[in-house]
Amino acid sequence: xxxxxxxxxxxxxxxxxxxxxxxxxxxxxxxxxxxxxxxxxxxxxxxxxxxxxxxxxxxxxxxxxxxxxxxxxxxxxxxxxxxxxxxxxxxxxxxxxxxxxxxxxxxxxxxxxxxxxxxxxxxxxxxxxxxxxxxxxxxxxxxxxxxxxxxxxxxxxxxxxxxxxxxxxxxxxxxxxxxxxxxxxxxxxxxxxxxxxxxxxxxxxxxxxxxxxxxxxxxxxxxxxxxxxxxxxxxxxxxxxxxxxxxxxxxxxxxxxxxxxxxxxxxxxxxxxxxxxxxxxxxxxxxxxxxxxxxxxxxxxxxxxxxxxxxxxxxxxxxxxxxxxxxxxxxxxxxxxxxxxxxxxxxxxxxxxxxxxxxxxxxxxxxxxxxxxxxxxxxxxxxxxxxxxxxxxxxxxxxxxxxxxxxxxxxxxxxxxxxxxxxxxxxxxxxxxxxxxxxxxxxxxxxxxxxxxxxxxxxxxxxxxxxxxxxxxxxxxxxxxxxxxxxxxxxxxxxxxxxxxxxxxxxxxxxxxxxxxxxxxxxxxxxxxxxxxxxxxxxxxxxxxxxxxxxxxxxxxxxxxxxxxxxxxxxxxxxxxxxxxxxxxxxxxxxxxxxxxxxxxxxxxxxxxxxxxxxxxxxxxxxxxxxxxxxxxxxxxxxxxxxxxxxxxxxxxxxxxxxxxxxxxxxxxxxxxxxxxxxxxxxxxxxxxxxxxxxxxxxxxxxxxxxxxxxxxxxxxxxxxxxxxxxxxxxxxxxxxxxxxxxxxxxxxxxxxxxxxxxxxxxxxxxxxxxxxxxxxxxxxxxxxxxxxxxxxxxxxxxxxxxxxxxxxxxxxxxxxxxxxxxxxxxxxxxxxxxxxxxxxxxxxxxxxxxxxxxxxxxxxxxxxxxxxxxxxxxxxxxxxxxxxxxxxxxxxxxxxxxxxxxxxxxxxxxxxxxxxxxxxxxxxxxxxxxxxxxxxxxxxxxxxx
Numbered sequence: 035x036x037x038x039x040x041x042x043x044x045x046x047x048x049x050x051x052x053x054x055x056x057x058x059x060x061x062x063x064x065x066x067x068x069x070x071x072x073x074x075x076x077x078x079x080x081x082x083x084x085x086x087x088x089x090x091x092x093x094x095x096x097x098x099x100x101x102x103x104x105x106x107x108x109x110x111x112x113x114x115x116x117x118x119x120x121x122x123x124x125x126x127x128x129x130x131x132x133x134x135x136x137x138x139x140x141x142x143x144x145x146x147x148x149x150x151x152x153x154x155x156x157x158x159x160x161x162x163x164x165x166x167x168x169x170x171x172x173x174x175x176x177x178x179x180x181x182x183x184x185x186x187x188x189x190x191x192x193x194x195x196x197x198x199x200x201x202x203x204x205x206x207x208x209x210x211x212x213x214x215x216x217x218x219x220x221x222x223x224x225x226x227x228x229x230x231x232x233x234x235x236x237x238x239x240x241x242x243x244x245x246x247x248x249x250x251x252x253x254x255x256x257x258x259x260x261x262x263x264x265x266x267x268x269x270x271x272x273x274x275x276x277x278x279x280x281x282x283x284x285x286x287x288x289x290x291x292x293x294x295x296x297x298x299x300x301x302x303x304x305x306x307x308x309x310x311x312x313x314x315x316x317x318x319x320x321x322x323x324x325x326x327x328x329x330x331x332x333x334x335x336x337x338x339x340x341x342x343x344x345x346x347x348x349x350x351x352x353x354x355x356x357x358x359x360x361x362x363x364x365x366x367x368x369x370x371x372x373x374x375x376x377x378x379x380x381x382x383x384x385x386x387x388x389x390x391x392x393x394x395x396x397x398x399x400x401x402x403x404x405x406x407x408x409x410x411x412x413x414x415x416x417x418x419x420x421x422x423x424x425x426x427x428x429x430x431x432x433x434x435x436x437x438x439x440x441x442x443x444x445x446x447x448x449x450x451x452x453x454x455x456x457x458x459x460x461x462x463x464x465x466x467x468x469x470x471x472x473x474x475x476x477x478x479x480x481x482x483x484x485x486x487x488x489x490x491x492x493x494x495x496x497x498x499x500x501x502x503x504x505x506x507x508x509x510x511x512x513x514x515x516x517x518x519x520x521x522x523x524x525x526x527x528x529x530x531x532x533x534x535x536x537x538x539x540x541x542x543x544x545x546x547x548x549x550x551x552x553x554x555x556x557x558x559x560x561x562x563x564x565x566x567x568x569x570x571x572x573x574x575x576x577x578x579x580x581x582x583x584x585x586x587x588x589x590x591x592x593x594x595x596x597x598x599x600x601x602x603x604x605x606x607x608x609x610x611x612x613x614x615x616x617x618x619x620x621x622x623x624x625x626x627x628x629x630x631x632x633x634x635x636x637x638x639x640x641x642x643x644x645x646x647x648x649x650x651x652x653x654x655x656x657x658x659x660x661x662x663x664x665x666x667x668x669x670x671x672x673x674x675x676x677x678x679x680x681x682x683x684x685x686x687x688x689x690x691x692x693x694x695x696x697x698x699x700x701x702x703x704x705x706x707x708x709x710x711x712x713x714x715x716x717x718x719x720x721x722x723x724x725x726x727x728x729x730x731x732x733x734x735x736x737x738x739x740x741x742x743x744x745x746x747x748x749x750x751x752x753x754x755x756x757x758x759x760x761x762x763x764x765x766x767x768x769x770x771x772x773x774x775x776x777x778x779x780x781x782x783x784x785x786x787x788x789x790x791x792x793x794x795x796x797x798x799x800x801x802x803x804x805x806x807x808x809x810x811x812x813x814x815x816x817x818x819x820x821x822x823x824x825x826x827x828x829x830x831x832x833x834x835x836x837x838x839x840x841x842x843x844x845x846x847x848x849x850x851x852x853x854x855x856x857x858x859x860x861x862x863x864x865x866x867x868x869x870x871x872x873x874x875x876x877x878x879x880x881x882x883x884x885x886x887x888x889x890x891x892x893x894x895x896x897x898x899x900x901x902x903x904x905x906x907x908x909x910x911x912x913x914x915x916x917x918x919x920x921x922x923x924x925x926x927x928x929x930x931x932x933x934x935x936x937x938x939x940x941x942x943x944x945x946x947x948x949x950x951x952x953x954x955x956x957x958x959x960x961x962x963x964x965x966x967x968x969x970x971x972x973x974x975x976x977x978x979x980x
Contacts, residue, residue, distance in 0.1 A: 040077035045457055047450060048085045055084060055091060063098040070098075071105050079157050080105075086156045086458040089439040090149055100146055110153050113164060119147065120175040127179050136183055137258055140176055141265035147172050152220065152436045155429075156458055162425045163398070165432060169218040174313055176259065176268050177207060177224070181314055184254045188247065195244045197232035205230055205248050205255075205285070206315040206323050210275050214311035215395040219428065221435035221442075223272040224259075227310070228252045228285040231319055248285040270441070275306050288326055295330040305379050307331045308386075309395045332387040333590075364427055364434070365443035369475025371431065373482040374424045380486060381409055388669075390654025397424065408631075420481055423474045430471070433458045502566075503559035506534060522566045530575060534558075537579055541586060553592035554582070560602060561595070568606050577609045577616035584620045591623050594630075601629035604680075611683045612952040614742065615676065622672050622781060628680075636686050638677040641698045647674075648702055663710055664774060667703060668781035674699045679742065679952060692948060696740040703784065704729055704746075705830045711770040715763070726753035727764060727801075728831030729771070730839060732791045737825035737914045739944070742951045745786035746775070749826070751835055754803025764801040791822050804835060808842045817859035820846060821896040825913045848904040860897050861979050864889070879961040879968065881943050881950075886968030888943050890975050891915065891936050897978065898922045915940055932974050939967045 037056060041049050063070045071077060080101075084091040094101040104110055126143050130136050151168050154160035160168070185205065189195075195203040210225035212218045230248045235241050259268040276282050277294040286294070295303070307327055312320035365371045378400050386392040389407065394400045398421055405417040431443055433455055445468075446452050456467035501518045504510050510518065512531065519527035541554060565575065585591040595602045605626070609616040619625050628635055639647065651666045678695045681687045687695070708729060733747035734740045750771070752764040775784045792798050793810035802810070811823070823843055828836035867889065873880035882888045895918045903909040906925040912918050916937050923933035943964070947957050961968075 036072055036074040036077050039074050040081050043078050044081050044085050045453060047453060052081050052084055055095065056081075058095055059098055059101075062095060063102065066099060068098050068102050070102065076105060079110075079153070082458075083153050083156050086433065086454050087152050087436045089436060090152050093145060093149055100149065104146065104150055104153070109150055111159070113160065114168060114171075117171075119168070119171045120178065122147075123175045123179050127183065130183060133184075133254075133258065136180065137261070137263055137268075138265055140180060140258065140268045141263065144172065144176060144268050145266065148220070148439070155220075155432055156436065158460075162429045162432075166212075166217045166219070166428065169220060169222075170213055170216040173213055173218055173224055173269060174209070177209075177226075177255075177313055180258050180268075181205060181207065181251070181255050184251055184258065188251050188254070192242055192247055192250075193236040195230070195236050195247050196234075198234065203231050203244065204315045204319060205251050206319055207313045208310045208323070209313045210306055210310055212309070213313075214309035215397065216311075217397065217428075219435060220432040221439050223270045223441065225272045225275050225306075227273070227276045229288060229291055229323060230285060231288050231322070233287055233289075245283075245285065245287070249283070252284050275303075288323060291323075292326050295327065299330050304331055304383055308379050308382055311395055332383070332393060360444065362445040363443045364430055364445065364471075364475075367475075369478040369482075370443075371424070371427050373478050374420060374427070377420070377482055377485050378404070385409070389650075391650075393654070416477075416481060419477065423478050426471075426474055427478075430455070430459060502562040503555075505531075506538065506558040506562070507555065508538065522562070524566070533575060533579060537582065540583070550586060550589040550592065553589045553596065554586060557582075557592050557596050560599075561606070564599075564602050564606050568603070568610065573613070574606065574610040577613055578606070581605075581609070581616060581620050581623075585623045585626075588623065591626055594626055598630055600632055601626065604629040604632055604635060608680060608683065612679065613954045614952045615679055615683075617954065618672065618676060622669075624669055624781070625672055625676050628673050628676050635677055636681045636684050638674065638681050638687070638695050640695070641702065644674060644698060644702045645705075648706055652706075657713060660714070661779070664777065664779050664784070665781050667706065667774070668779060668784050671699060671703055671784060672781065675742065682948060683952065693734075693739045693741070693944070696742065696744070697735060697738045700731075700735055700740060700746060700785065701829055704731075707771055707774045707784075708830045711767055711774060714770055715767050723752070723760060723763065725832045725834065726760075727751070727767060728835035728839065729829045730826055731829045732822050732826045733788075734825075735829070736827045739914060741944075741948060745788050747788045747791050747822075748829075749789070749792045749807075750801040751804050751807055751839060752801055753832070753835060753838075754805055761799075761801070761803075765799070768801040791819070804838045804842070807839075811842060811846045815846075817856065817900075818863050820900055821860070821863075821893070823847060824896045824899045824918075827913045844907070844910045847899055847910055848907065850904050851900055853901060856897065856901055857979050860893055864893055873958055875958070877961055878958050879964060881947055881957045881959060881964070883957075884968075886964075886971040886975070888940065888947075890971050891940050891943075894936070894975060894978055895919060895922070898927055902927050932977075935970055936974065939971055942967060 037053075041053060044052060060070050071080065080094075084094070090101075123140075123143055126139055127136075130139060147168075151160075151165060151172070155162075155165045197203050206229040208214065208227040208229065210227060212222060213224050213226075218224070228248065230244060233244055235243050236247055256271045256273070260271045261267065273284065274280055276284070277286060277291065277298070283290075295307075308331060310327065312323055315323070361367050363370060375397065378397050381404055382392050382394075382400060389403075391403045391407075392400055394403065401417055401421045401424075434442060434444070434446070437446075437451070437454075446455055449464075452464040456462075456464045459467055461467035461470075502522060505515045505518050515531055516527045519530055524530045541551070561578065565578075582592075595605065605619070608629075609619070648667075648670050651670050652663070655662050655666060675696065678687075678692060678699070682692050708727075712727075728751050730736075730749040730751060731746065732749065734744045735746050735748075750764070750768045752760070754761070772787050772789070775787050777783070789800065790796055792800070793802050793807055793814075799806075811819070823846060826839075826843060828839055867883065868885065871880075871883045873884050880887060892915060895915050899909045899918060899922075902922075902925060906921070906927070909918065909921050909925065912921065919928070919933045919937045919940075922928040923930045946959070946964075950957055950959075
């Protein structure tokens with residue numbers, strides 16, 4: 035009865051054959067005194083697995099004891115723990131006497147576990163991730179145990195291989211492809227690369243070289259795993275991914291590998307190496323090999339050349355697919371597994387050098403990181419759908435291979451085979467299954483095209499782009515070229531033609547690779563077409579030319595602009611609006627990455643988001659890698675400031691918010707700089723006084739009014755009450771902070787730092803004690819130093835020092851002062867500044883320094899705080915001029931109309947200075963531009979001081 039019930043649960047087309055196989059199984063089991071299963075649920079599962087897997091069926095009929103043991107053991111019902119397969123095989127290897135027994139044990143163990151994995155997969159008792167993990171763990175265990183046995187026996191006969199330091203060496207085996215990623219499919223080859231640490235000879239009987247030793251060991255391992263015996267094989271071993279392929283040496287030293295990948299490694303090998311994982315060797319050897327390969331795989335810059343390489347690889351695969359009629363191959367065919375792999379691996383190679391969270395071997399984990407990072411903003415939730423498509427295709431792949439343990443990815447063509455594949459996947463029939471499969475494959479292809487397919491597109495014969503391509507390519511005489519440029523809308527066609535000739539001839543004389551020339555030839559018509567379609571002035575092309583001259587040696591940046599039309603559009607828009615931005619891009623081409631997402635480009639982040647972004651940039655950077663830490667800080671600042679400038683130009687944020695953004699960027703950076711400096715200091719001196727140090731900002735930074743080119747006015751304070759012996763420690767800490775901020779690196783200077791506002795100026799100590807600072811402010815500081823204190827605030831460091839500084843600042847600012855003396859001090863200082871820094875050019879007005887300008891407003895605000903804060907402590911709450919003007923009005927010390935007027939003028943002045951900075955112009959304008967506003971400021975100044 036249980037058998038009859040179980041048979042009714044499988045498709046009618048298979049019932050007769052499965053009933054016959056059951057009888058054969060029972061006869062064989064009876065002959066071997068094996069009790070057959072009689073439980074209905076067990077029989078239902080067994081018959082389903084038999085229908086879906088000839089591999090399992092034939093193993094059951096030949097060795098019913100193995101099938102029965104699997105069922106009785108309970109292993110089919112549970113998920114293996116981590117390393118359990120390795121432990122099981124290690125136990126099975128106990129007492130092996132020779133290589134023949136080794137090969138037998140490996141094959142029998144492999145078959146038993148493959149039967150278990152197939153059962154759990156087909157019954158959906160294991161999800162796809164568990165199936166792939168178990169298949170990979172099984173391969174790892176077989177490789178390690180076989181190698182361990184062979185290594186020990188070869189050492190007995192030839193001696194132990196050791197490196198130059200005398201430490202024992204091992205054969206390092208890199209698992210490649212899906213094995214390396216822990217995603218092995220059911221009947222996969224295993225792609226391996228063999229390596230060893232050092233050369234030299236072995237002090238054994240034959241005194242053979244390490245190279246010969248490990249080559250012999252590698253050949254033995256391949257034979258043990260790959261050769262077919264009466265028990266079958268363990269794994270088909272493929273060594274063609276090694277350097278030089280089949281013609282290369284079987285085993286290479288680390289030095290030889292490094293040289294090969296540095297000078298001869300090809301793009302497809304970078305793809306292969308993404309998933310490379312050391313399976314054998316000790317941890318030191320594994321780490322050394324991984325570090326050696328890392329620079330080859332991941333570039334520290336955005337590598338858009340990978341997209342073209344992917345297209346080339348995809349084209350080669352497509353030619354193979356269509357020439358051999360492989361359209362129904364779910365791995366290589368349209369919408370197959372390989373297209374998903376290409377999408378993911380392209381992003382890894384493109385951005386992995388900068389985002390170490392993408393340096394994962396497992397595809398699903400990388401997809402998750404891509405979603406978290408928003409790397410495919412146009413795809414939205416499609417990344418999740420892409421992950422589900424991948425799992426569906428991988429499960430289908432395993433079910434196809436579980437038919438006969440055959441390495442195939444082709445959909446079946448026979449009616450019965452199609453039925454059992456559909457049924458194994460949970461569908462009642464083939465049509466239902468293939469309808470979902472086709473939908474999934476179409477979705478995958480759409481994603482692939484969106485991410486990988488060329489953004490350049492096709493141009494129709496006679497189109498503007500085609501004509502401009504002829505102009506750039508020197509295919510037309512001058513008259514025809516000028517006609518094309520005029521027709522395209524260039525008003526200054528003669529100048530454009532001259533500039534293009536100059537660029538083309540200049541590039542021809544430069545040392546450029548073929549790829550760089552081809553990329554430039556592709557980019558220029560697109561750039562010229564985009565110029566035609568955009569609003570630009572006559573200088574925009576020259577700014578773009580300067581940028582091209584800076585990046586043409588790095589074809590990756592040319593590819594970025596070719597591959598991303600929106601980036602090219604934003605580039606022209608920003609370069610047209612701001613020569614300062616154009617200059618920043620010339621100096622720091624990495625900023626081109628910011629153009630890829632216009633939504634993010636014109637929406638700069640606030641403090642918390644900035645903090646999170648900066649912390650993310652430091653993920654994976656070694657604590658001792660000062661060079662890369664400094665580069666990460668600079669790249670973060672440049673990107674963040676560019677986003678502010680872009681939003682400013684677009685009018686997306688008002689003036690006051692521009693300064694807020696720029697100040698918050700500096701705030702975040704100073705917090706990180708102090709953290710890094712303390713870390714370096716503690717490593718060198720083993721002492722940490724983090725709770726006794728603080729950074730104080732003055733000037734524009736303190737007043738939350740930073741501009742694009744502002745430097746940082748800083749003062750460092752420490753707690754000096756715990757002994758003078760720590761002064762030198764804090765002095766070194768201050769030096770480290772300055773070094774991190776203003777050292778020139780390939781990415782430029784982080785911030786210029788001005789420390790002249792510290793007590794006693796340039797002659798004073800770099801780091802002052804809080805008590806000494808207080809005494810200096812009380813007894814020695816000039817009025818102008820107290821003025822500067824108005825805009826001082828704590829940026830980073832000890833809360834206790836911050837509290838102490840605030841008390842000193844409030845006490846000094848709230849001191850009672852004589853009105854006339856204060857007026858005289860400030861007026862004298864102002865006259866001196868005008869004499870030294872005021873604009874002497876007739877008909878011109880320096881917005882910052884001249885009478886009626888920014889400095890006058892700042893001095894009036896500082897005068898008010900110093901004169902009246904002893905009776906109005908609310909004046910001590912703020913460090914920015916706008917809020918202080920409002921407080922002075924509320925306190926009745928400044929007429930409300932004057933406060934409002936000065937606030938409006940101050941905003942107008944600063945807005946114009948921002949604009950001039952973005953245009954790379956000084957703060958000097960025609961005196962007529964702000965004539966009325968200027969006179970109004972002078973009127974209020976005279977009312978206060980005269």
